[in-house]
Amino acid sequence: MAKWWDERLPLPRMMHDQFIDFPTPRNLNYLWTFGGILTFCLVAQIVTGIVLAMHYQPSAAEAFNSLDHIRRDVNYGWLIQAMHAVGASMFFIAVYIHIFRGLYYGSYRAPREILWILGVFIFLAMMATAFMGYALPWGQMSFWGVTVITNLFSSLDQVIPGLGTAIVQWLWGGYSVSGTTLNRFFSLHYLLPFVIFGLVILHIWALHVAGQNNPTGIEIKTKSDSLPMYPYAVAKDAVGLFAFVILFAWFVLFLPDYLGHPDNFTEANPLVTPPHIVPEWYFLPFYAILRAIPDKLGGVIAMFASIAILAFIPWLDRSPVRSAKYRPIYKWFFWLFLISCLALGYLGSKPAEGVYVFWARIFTLYYFAHFLIVMPIVSSIETPTKTPRSITEAVLGEDEAAGAGAGVPAGAAAAPEHR
Numbered sequence: 428m429a430k431w432w433d434e435r436l437p438l439p440r441m442m443h444d445q446f447i448d449f450p451t452p453r454n455l456n457y458l459w460t461f462g463g464i465l466t467f468c469l470v471a472q473i474v475t476g477i478v479l480a481m482h483y484q485p486s487a488a489e490a491f492n493s494l495d496h497i498r499r500d501v502n503y504g505w506l507i508q509a510m511h512a513v514g515a516s517m518f519f520i521a522v523y524i525h526i527f528r529g530l531y532y533g534s535y536r537a538p539r540e541i542l543w544i545l546g547v548f549i550f551l552a553m554m555a556t557a558f559m560g561y562a563l564p565w566g567q568m569s570f571w572g573v574t575v576i577t578n579l580f581s582s583l584d585q586v587i588p589g590l591g592t593a594i595v596q597w598l599w600g601g602y603s604v605s606g607t608t609l610n611r612f613f614s615l616h617y618l619l620p621f622v623i624f625g626l627v628i629l630h631i632w633a634l635h636v637a638g639q640n641n642p643t644g645i646e647i648k649t650k651s652d653s654l655p656m657y658p659y660a661v662a663k664d665a666v667g668l669f670a671f672v673i674l675f676a677w678f679v680l681f682l683p684d685y686l687g688h689p690d691n692f693t694e695a696n697p698l699v700t701p702p703h704i705v706p707e708w709y710f711l712p713f714y715a716i717l718r719a720i721p722d723k724l725g726g727v728i729a730m731f732a733s734i735a736i737l738a739f740i741p742w743l744d745r746s747p748v749r750s751a752k753y754r755p756i757y758k759w760f761f762w763l764f765l766i767s768c769l770a771l772g773y774l775g776s777k778p779a780e781g782v783y784v785f786w787a788r789i790f791t792l793y794y795f796a797h798f799l800i801v802m803p804i805v806s807s808i809e810t811p812t813k814t815p816r817s818i819t820e821a822v823l824g825e826d827e828a829a830g831a832g833a834g835v836p837a838g839a840a841a842a843p844e845h846r
Contacts, residue, residue: 448655448657450638450655453653453654466627467672468517471514491565494508509683531750557707563612580727647818716771719790719791745807748814753814754809756805756808757809764797
């Protein structure tokens, strides 16, 4: 029966080849577990979101109270709602670690350009989904956050008169943010996670075609360089996921509202504007970039460009080695870039005035300079340190690597596909 099924639909064979026998570099560290953690987060968000959608009322009159109903009256509603709300923050924590790991170890370099670009599209879809989800509680910060951010599209009137206003009114479903806007955002918030799921499948497919990168940035050359995904990589992923779930559960059970904004516990009121309107914490670096530019249209362009530029990194970095581990100059610029992003996140939470705007402009300047100036120039002038000849040598040392059979051709059943 199994043979008959496999001849007609070789799904079990494909799963075995791609998720059991698939060769993974033997030197992967725990930063590589965040791919699996992100898959867990996505599934958790979809499952909890479907349950919440059964009880949520997407109308201006009922949305705020329906959340109270879910937390108080629905069986385990308090848990499901907390998992979904905290899960959004955990999702972004994991994705930012995943992105910075890719930047440090050069996971965007050939032959993984499509893999990286698909990741950028996933990130954009995540941001759109999270923004629309932020509107759904229909609290003060939800209402005014939507009003401010959607109104940014009106800056396109400077390019084509009337275009920006038309887009804003289409997003709002009228001349102001209302229940119609909420209903539209709810529909898109429900739909986009399935788009993300499809992009993730393509992302994993691209990963299995090109193969995994590793801390050395060296490709698998011999059988001793790799280990089967199961049980080795799966066991390591399970340990990383377990640690992540402990952190996740701690926030869900003890601090479910800690990562939210206090103003969102007040029902939306179009007549009362909060003194300081800010988005969720994971949008703050991009919000700081937006406010750092004095011109409205320029700020919008800079904000979107700060995400779009990520897709061009594979062609901006021309270093002969992938991993910053072997790049003595660039690694310091990488840490400066990380500090700049953290600083922008802090500055995005502060009022757009005085010294906060000044420093936001400095760090915004470096954000773009890192990609457009530092990466091309440093990769051209830098002399990398000596890299190991193989992954096995990086793990065992030169003498032991020779004894481990470093010269034996790889014979794994599911080697990455190369064309």
